[in-house]
Amino acid sequence: MRIAVQEEEFDLGAEANAFAAGDAANGAIVTFTGVVRDLATGDLDVMEIEHYPGMTERALTKIAQDAKERWSLGDVLVIHRHGRLAPGDRIMMVATASPHRKDAFEAAEYLMDYLKSRAPFWKKEITTSGADWVAAKDEDEDALTRW
Amino acid sequence: MDVLYFAWVRERIGLPKEKVETDAATVSDLVAELSAREDRYAAAFADLSALRVALDQELSDFDAPLSGVREVAFFPPMTGG
Numbered sequence: 001m002r003i004a005v006q007e008e009e010f011d012l013g014a015e016a017n018a019f020a021a022g023d024a025a026n027g028a029i030v031t032f033t034g035v036v037r038d039l040a041t042g043d044l045d046v047m048e049i050e051h052y053p054g055m056t057e058r059a060l061t062k063i064a065q066d067a068k069e070r071w072s073l074g075d076v077l078v079i080h081r082h083g084r085l086a087p088g089d090r091i092m093m094v095a096t097a098s099p100h101r102k103d104a105f106e107a108a109e110y111l112m113d114y115l116k117s118r119a120p121f122w123k124k125e126i127t128t129s130g131a132d133w134v135a136a137k138d139e140d141e142d143a144l145t146r147w
Numbered sequence: 148m149d150v151l152y153f154a155w156v157r158e159r160i161g162l163p164k165e166k167v168e169t170d171a172a173t174v175s176d177l178v179a180e181l182s183a184r185e186d187r188y189a190a191a192f193a194d195l196s197a198l199r200v201a202l203d204q205e206l207s208d209f210d211a212p213l214s215g216v217r218e219v220a221f222f223p224p225m226t227g228g
Contacts, residue, residue: 055205116225136225
């Protein structure tokens with residue numbers, strides 16, 4: 001299991017390759033990548049991501065450990081960036097490895113759902129006309145009830 | 148104890164972190180103490196339903212006791228992913 005909270009960019013291909021090169025008992029590898037999306041108006045300059053050093057690593061580790069208890073997982077990877085990002089930049093990735101496809105997919109969704117509302121990150125959108133904190137969505141909180 | 152503020156709570160209060168000497172029994176008591184200090188605190192804590200609290204880096208709630216707690220953090224609902 002690897003949890004990385006970092007400002008620098010990550011190489012999606014290298015990370016996915018290294019992760020998939022683990023135990024051959026894991027016949028299923030799922031990866032998910034989140035990218036900074038431009039606004040509908042197309043004027044997003046910067047997405048600033050703030051986090052709570054210390055709690056972030058603890059929260060991500062707990063979420064990954066809970067996933068490992070719940071599904072048959074050989075390995076879990078979570079990378080989440082902070083700092084100033086531009087539209088199109090990668091924010092984060094999760095990867096799950098399992099003997100079974102269903103476990104790998106479900107665990108990846110679980111990680112994403114919990115990461116959205118239980119990992120201490122806050123996003124601020126900076127546009128040509130100002131800056132606004134991204135509000136948490138009710139549907140993200142509701143998504144946790146399915147687990 | 149150390150009190151930390153994140154995102155718009157940090158901006159509204161105007162600092163990321165401060166040391167607070169308090170005998171507050173619960174998080175709510177601490178919030179009341181801070182809110183009574185200055186308008187910027189009162190403004191940040193005006194609507195507790197829009198805030199979350201962590202005690203020693205674990206998500207908690209406003210009724211929780213503060214005894215033995217070294218670090219309290221206030222922030223809006225998280226937006227990771």
